[in-house]
Amino acid sequence: MTVKTRFAPSPTGFLHVGGARTALFSWLYAKSKGGKFVLRIEDTDIERSTQEAVDAILEGMTWMGLTWDEGPFYQTKRFDRYKDLIQKLLDEKKAYKCYCSKERVNDLREKQEAAGEAPRYDGKCRDLEPQENDLPFVIRFKNPKEGSVAFDDHVRDHIEFSNTELDDLIIQRTDSTPTYNFCVVVDDWDMQITHVVRGEDHINNTPRQINILKALGAPIPEYAHVAMILGDDGAKLSKRHGAVSVMQFRDDGYLPEALKNYLVRLGWSHGDQEIFSEAEMIELFTLDRVNKAPSAFNNDKLIWLNQHYIKTLDPAYVAEHLQWHMQTQNIDMTNGPALSDVVTALAERAKTLVDLASSSRYFFEEYKEFDATAAKKHLRPVAKGALQLVQQKLQDCNDWCDETLHDLIQKTADELEVGMGKVGMPLRVAITGAGQSPSLDVTLRLIGKERSLVRISRALDFIAAREAAQ
Incomplete structure (x- = not known):
């Protein structure tokens, strides 16, 4: 069996640190098994998805060197496939049209929450006979009422959900567009994804997706849900902790090797080793050594790694990345030495490429x-x-x-x-x-x-x- 993993960001914002680490883990696992890595853009949220965000994701992936073997695939270009399978589920009575208004569903949720119950759809339309009318409707998946869904997670071991905890989720909106949870299932099936590496916030989606896969007669991939990244104060990582967009690290003067090395150690370990070449990451990476506990982002550690790579990488390679910062700082390099020679001279003193650029100005101007x-x-x-x-x-x-x-x-x-x-x-x-x-x-x-x-x-x-x- 050829291992295939995927990274499937939503283009509603930039590629952030948590997504970049997930992409890295997914990429490393595929490479470590001699498999393939797929890039998929999950753009079904048409109102919030932007081309700017797509471009930022591709730029961030390319800058980090996370090359993809297949893709990028776009869900909005696969709507016909989703609709065909939704119709198949309707024909097999594994899905149904729900005519309940938003007001009714919201009222139901409020009453359930007031009673201390988990909010879920009550199945009012589940067993209705097919109707011919002009009323707006969504299509819901008929989740099994009996039994449970269990899977062995590569990070979190055995996980099991009772089907009574799961409601009949919407798989097609009133405007006929398919929803995230359904598209993901179809994509993973069609793209022959064997291992799904993603954030722990998707754990609750997994049993629902497994049930849809079973209803479609599709194979079930293996799952690995990685913990979130926290700020150094223990709170969820946010903009107030500094750079959270991958390209912001580029702008702040970090080398991609430093960020990759830092992210791979942020929740994964191999003994006490701190510095890993890309070849070592690929050789040594395993999902079973990914930590269950959240990891705290430490800027000092990242700076230390960046200093290491500025000093030890080929000066000509560092110069390629430095050139962008020279241009950003409007340093005229028309007259002066080779930039790689400047890197050799200044590398011991620089923490970032921003520092390196600013301290090199007198060589040129x-x-x-x-x-x-x-x-x-x-x-x-x-x-x-x-x-x-x-x-x-x-x-x-x-x-x-x-x-x-x-x-x-x-x-x-x-x-x-x-x-x-x-x-x-x-x-x-x-x-x-x-x-x-x-x-x-x-x-x-x-x-x-x-x-x-x-x-x-x-x-x-x-x-x-x-x-x-x-």
Whole structure:
């Protein structure tokens, strides 16, 4: 049997963290079994579904690298199939037309809730003879009245519902559109889904869907219902906890590898291992190691992982993702070093790609002004001699490489009989405009000889102006 899983989001909003983790678990299980992963867009809620949300879901899946083997399929393009099967259930008296008004159903629900009962349809139209009239109607599934529905969940073990707890749910609305619970069943059957991985909020839908599958004579897939994700305060994850949309993490400077690694550990474990390559995730992932308990989202852990991947992934790959942030921050990369070289230089210091982009600006553009604190401390008259001497040596340097540049700065300090910092710090402020950068030899090499010399002259002019003002 070929394992087939699916991710079936509703396009009424963006791809959020909980959905992304469900998609990841579903994707990993299919890949771990050498199976197929299906993407399905459940857009039967026509009023709330938008193309913008569809595009956001596809963009989020693509950014995370969760490629699908089949799809995307759209439920709105399968209405004829649903209607044929609903008619089949009507013909076999496994479904019926219900003419009860919304007012009657709402009144019934209110009375049941007031009496402390679970609200459910009372079956008033269940055994009516077929009628020919113009009254509006919905179509309800005839749920069995006897027995129970049981299934063994991969996460939650054995689950069983009595059929007396389930009412006759609506499978077609008054406007003739099919409902979610029916479409899901038909889709899983037609697409030969073997394993349904989804959130625990769908547990109550499962017995209803199993009963419909049985009525259609369709095979029953296996189920795995994963726990919800909570904020670090124990409340349900929401916008107030920060980014909950997948693409917001992209915008905030996270690499997809960091988010995937974080999400796979958010409710699943393999010993004490924290860092997983994609190949390791696929090899090691099993549904029976998914936790039953909710998981709390921890931004500090995600940042730690992001730092790890910025430092350890191929700089050329990181640069591909960094380029978007450079453009977002309007950094002109026309003049400057290769972006991958900048990644190599700055990776140790960056928590996010946003940080990496903002701290790299001086490699490509002239800084507008010196950092006030750094300039006050290091661009003083006492530093003029060191800057003039190092500028002269750099002017004469014909081998603009790390080792030569390092030796040149050291020789300047030796000649002046001062510590390396007395030369290095004024030079750093001169060429970057601030007090922090990678090692000076690397920084000089990436900025280049001509621009470095111009910036040192600018720093000397700054010192001269300060002298004149005193």
